[in-house]
Amino acid sequence: MRAFNVEFYKESPHRLIEEIETAFNARFSYVLSANLSQLVCLNQHGDLQQAYAKASHCVCDSAAMLSFFKLCKSELPQVVPMRELAETFLEKAAMNDWPVTVIGCEPRIVRILRRRYPSVTLNHHYPPIPHMHNREVQEGCLRFISEHPAPIVLFCLPCPAQELLAMQTRDRGSIEGVGLCLGNALDSLIEEQEPAPAWMHTFKLERLHASARSLNCSATDLLRFAPIVVRQYWANRSEQSLAKQTAAPHD
Template identity: 30%
Template structure:
């Protein structure tokens, strides 16, 4: 059952720019209410959940990525406790709505028996786990090859699959920022319906294929550390090269606030 939201379920509130990213300032309950209230047959709209890595990417290549995150997305929610806390130090309130939490809540509290979902990406064994976990959902799955962004034929196959398999929710798990690019392409093509979510490893967590950080680590903003310890070869570059520059982006705004105070 949905908890009471604090905003009307018909429209997202105005966005708020934090560290160069236009976030939709909603927490989990409000984002969930917005997603639940949207008509399944409405034209395709998608949700992005930027973390520290995405904030850095948007600042490094705004001409390439800002249109997807700022103009094309329906909701753009904060995925990162680190981003949220740095924003607070800079004097900006930014609610947290992590993509993995939103995905889990949709499965637990919004999706109903008989609903159809589409998954693009994710290993077949994870999808089999998902079918066992939610046997009453209709699941259409397409797993594109690696290097999707550089493979026009594979990208076209994903677009065709999304159009041929309309669903209340389409979960995109092709890696970031490929999933965001794919979501924007589905929306731009037209004809697709429902809501798309760029979900990273969310289905791995739901099905138990991968262990998520304990709740106390997530609350403390240490989920990145848990994943780094679990998958050092995969995560070290994401943490130390692609995410760490966030501190340099945030420092001037934090310093300005401290000076004003």
């Protein structure tokens, strides 16, 4: 189903897991999520739109996002939290002796993961995050993925860096496996929620901050998403109106 310029996954999480496992030994593919912050970014970056178009799957990873689908009178996608998807495959890796490659993610978090999953070989590469636009940094990531083959690659980078790197890995052609673009999903396993900034208290915007936290975005992104919702609403309304006119009996 398509909404907000993204083709969302409609099947069950169990079906998605099966489809990912089936693709382990095929040309590299990748799974993206589309939360509010990413959808805002998507509307600002042409390259990111291409990355979403090439993804094998795109999931809605937050139940809080469903309110926007309902507001726009869109069909509801399946909610598949990327954090839970990552945990599922880490557990499967532990049971099946699969290596896992991690790109990004702070070393301290990887140390915690290694303690939690001692039987999993975690190949970790931590590039200089502020310089992910640098071609040499990107090549270093691609080289590490190629030299550490694994059925699952966890991209833990900011948007749009992780999505573009996943697309580059796919386009390399010689790499197999499946990438999961997680953003800070692994970080959230141990991080505490941050309080609202002082300026938001000053202007009585704590509820806006709380809403943004539930959607895994900033308050600014929440405001920027408003016109995207309006466009989707009117697009859906126009489609429904046209469908009614087409279905109406002719005189």
